[in-house]
Amino acid sequence: xxxxxxINGEDRGATVxxxxxxxxxxxxxxxxxxxxxxxxxxxxxxxxxxxxxxxVCSCLIMVGDxxxxxxxxxxxxxxxxxxHPIQEAIxxxxxxxxxxxxxxxxxxxxxxxxxDPSPDEATIREAFSxxxxxxxxxxxxxxxxxxxxxxxx
Amino acid sequence: xxxxxxxxxxxxxxxxAEHPEAELLAGGTDLMVEVNLAHxxxxxxxxxxxxxxxxxxxEHRIGAAVTWARLERGTHRALAQLARTxxxxxxxxxxxxxxxxxxASPAGDGLPWIAAxxxxxxxxxxxxxxxxxxxxxxxxxxxxxxLAPDEIITAIVVPDDAPSVQEFAKVGVRNAMVIAxxxxxxxxxxxxxxxALGSVAPTPIRATSAETMLNGAASMDESxxxxxxxxxxDEVRPITxxxxxxxxxxxxxxxxxxxxxxxxxxx
Numbered sequence: 001x002x003x004x005x006x007i008n009g010e011d012r013g014a015t016v017x018x019x020x021x022x023x024x025x026x027x028x029x030x031x032x033x034x035x036x037x038x039x040x041x042x043x044x045x046x047x048x049x050x051x052x053x054x055x056v057c058s059c060l061i062m063v064g065d066x067x068x069x070x071x072x073x074x075x076x077x078x079x080x081x082x083x084h085p086i087q088e089a090i091x092x093x094x095x096x097x098x099x100x101x102x103x104x105x106x107x108x109x110x111x112x113x114x115x116d117p118s119p120d121e122a123t124i125r126e127a128f129s130x131x132x133x134x135x136x137x138x139x140x141x142x143x144x145x146x147x148x149x150x151x152x153x
Numbered sequence: 154x155x156x157x158x159x160x161x162x163x164x165x166x167x168x169x170a171e172h173p174e175a176e177l178l179a180g181g182t183d184l185m186v187e188v189n190l191a192h193x194x195x196x197x198x199x200x201x202x203x204x205x206x207x208x209x210x211x212e213h214r215i216g217a218a219v220t221w222a223r224l225e226r227g228t229h230r231a232l233a234q235l236a237r238t239x240x241x242x243x244x245x246x247x248x249x250x251x252x253x254x255x256x257a258s259p260a261g262d263g264l265p266w267i268a269a270x271x272x273x274x275x276x277x278x279x280x281x282x283x284x285x286x287x288x289x290x291x292x293x294x295x296x297x298x299x300l301a302p303d304e305i306i307t308a309i310v311v312p313d314d315a316p317s318v319q320e321f322a323k324v325g326v327r328n329a330m331v332i333a334x335x336x337x338x339x340x341x342x343x344x345x346x347x348x349a350l351g352s353v354a355p356t357p358i359r360a361t362s363a364e365t366m367l368n369g370a371a372s373m374d375e376s377x378x379x380x381x382x383x384x385x386x387d388e389v390r391p392i393t394x395x396x397x398x399x400x401x402x403x404x405x406x407x408x409x410x411x412x413x414x415x416x417x418x419x420x
Contacts, residue, residue, distance in 0.1 A: 018156025040189035054246040060185040064156030129329035130241025
């Protein structure tokens with residue numbers, strides 16, 4: 001089947017089997033390898049994307065379900081070549097080690113701050129709960145998110 | 154047939170009548186794991202995620218495709234509590250109560266709540282119309298239900314006498330992204346206490362002996378509550394598996410049920 005949608009504001013489409021995951025189609029068919037393939041069961045959050053305003057794991061989304069959807073991937077978080085504030089904050093605090101979880105945290109961060117410009121620490125921790133980082137222990141990421149929240153409040 | 158994204162119930166029911174072998178997709182949090190990790194290749198999928206009738210939500214009827222993210226902001230206290238413990242924000246934005254019911258895992262977190270409310274599962278088929286199945290006739294075994302191949306779950310129906318005093322708790326190895334070792338809902342209505350548990354039997358269960366004992370007690374003193382907890386531990390039918398042991402699950406069942414009774418008494 002052919003599915004058409006927008007990704008990062010651009011009209012895109014793909015010929016797919018409806019049951020394939022969005023993650024597979026992003027990486028293998030559309031050349032968007034920023035969303036990472038790790039657990040493939042929705043636990044790690046490294047494939048997080050925003051679909052019609054909701055932060056979801058693209059590995060759990062059947063692509064056949066996406067006709068007409070508006071999708072934002074990590075490639076679409078920076079605005080016209082300028083880093084998104086959450087990307088700046090993660091860079092500044094050194095919230096990256098191996099980098100595999102980073103796209104998921106960037107998408108989760110952009111989604112969180114899109115809804116709530118000054119979340120408190122409990123809200124930030126809750127927002128993190130679907131993104132696993134095995135290197136940094138979350139401290140630097142928490143500081144990055146906290147710094148951005150403080151800057152906004 | 155490859156994939157039908159049904160935007161209304163009629164489309165979904167037509168597709169299911171013509172392709173009873175097709176699999177229903179709601180949030181994808183169960184089905185896609187099978188596709189990704191078990192190399193499952195569905196012979197046809199009918200998505201009901203955006204089916205307008207299944208997205209309806211009010212006090213008495215919860216559309217099958219309503220997500221946990223919506224339920225965690227809802228008015229049924231224990232349902233909101235349990236919705237918030239499910240998976241992660243990403244999972245709650247996708248997963249649905251109807252999907253939890255359809256999968257019918259012993260560990261389905263929404264199921265003890267339905268049991269405590271005496272809820273019904275509303276289903277429909279194109280050729281035979283709709284029916285409302287009481288929860289204890291719907292769940293019949295581990296991932297086994299009485300849903301017919303041409304039927305679709307349309308809603309979870311909450312009776313008028315559903316108690317507003319209701320509490321949920323579960324035990325797991327951590328807070329986020331964990332499957333319950335034991336889950337429990339206690340509600341207090343005009344008919345007395347209702348006690349339902351998950352992950353301790355092939356289906357969600359009511360601890361009816363413990364309910365009878367508690368509702369017959371003259372007062373809620375320490376000895377009554379301790380005896381209640383003991384009966385709950387006795388009454389559940391857990392197994393030992395990779396997540397926990399039978400003994401721990403029995404113990405935790407009694408502890409959780411008693412704790413929730415105390416919270417209901419304080420409410």
